[in-house]
Amino acid sequence: MPELPEVETVKNQLAEKIVGKKIENVDIRLPKMVRGVTPAGFKKKVTGAKITKVSRRAKFLIIELNNNYALVIHLKMTGQLIYIKKIKFQEELLKKHSHIIYYFDDGSIFLHNDMRQFGYVRLLEKDELGSFFTTFKIGPEPLERSFSLNKFKTLLATKPRLKIKPLLMDQTFLAGIGNLYAQEACWHAKILPNRFVKSLKEKEIECLYTSLRNILREAIKCKGSTVDTYVDANDEPGDYVKKIKVYSREHQTCLRCGEKIIKIILSGRGTCYCPNCQK
DNA sequence: CAATCGTCCTGCGGGC
DNA sequence: TGCCCGCAGGACGATT
Secondary structure: OOOHHHHHHHHHHHHHHHOOOEEEEEEEOOHHHEEOOOHHHHHHHHOOOEEEEEEEEOOEEEEEEOOOEEEEEEOOOOEEEEEEOOOOOOHHHOOOOEEEEEEEOOOOEEEEEEOOOOOEEEEEEHHHHHHHHHHOOOOOOOOOOOOOHHHHHHHHHOOOOOEHHHHHHOOOOOOOOOHHHHHHHHHHOOOOOOOEHHHOOHHHHHHHHHHHHHHHHHHHHOOOEOOOOOOOOOOOOOEHHHHOOOOOOOOOEOOOOOOEOEEEEEOOEEEEEOOOOOO
16 A cells, blocks of 8 residues: 555656656546546547656645646555656556556656556646645655654644544544554564554654655655555555564564564554554 | 545455 | 456545
8 A cells, every 4th residue: 555655756756757748648438537527528638748747745646737736646545647758658567457658759658557446647837736735634744854852742733632553543643554564663662553642752752753654764765665555656566574473463563572473453544563562 | 623424446255 | 168247546536
């Protein structure tokens, strides 16, 4: 499931590959994946436009065009954005779940795949981008320089009665953290995922802050984690999967202390932790 | 206010 | 072998 490091990876790769290219055509094979406009309206506004910028906010990938429109893409769990530098388009490059296909004027193509069809692309005017993220009340970017330890402490102090792991995943609290990295951060910080925020000691908060940021940075270096269907813009898996400590490791042994990893459900989400070294 | 549930959807694994 | 069932999950809206 693409989280901050995965979307960041795809953003970096796409920024290199597609900025400056002109969209010659768009094939919308699954219309419901286009939100906010009709497929025809989407096609009309996107066709002929050049890509000027690719960026990321939370788990959203933003592709700006040279005509005052921007595409905002959410990959949800099984979305893939794959760039194929191919002089001539061939049908076999498409996968079963290639739902939207962008054709560039140089013959290369850009696929929006999504096995479970939860993801989408939304067409916004560029000056609506700010209000879009404000309306969703998206929280701060954890890797921004301005996101200091003190900011984290202040933010946590506003939610004393919530459990830490579901809170980390709340997009209005912090941007871009999902089920995998929230569990990993708790493991690295030796904190039980169901701890109430108000019970966290100063030292634990500091450790969580450092762990979270280190994990995210390391995961970006590794081009993300491929657990299920995620691949980067080159259709290649992410290597952080080799560094995963608890996520989806129920019944296996803790890589720090050897205890058996436990799985519980927190706010409806599967959550693995070590009952011995996470306190 | 916080937690839970239903919704979207497909593939996979368990059970028989 | 093959079929059916249930589960997983990001985010949102509705409900308790």
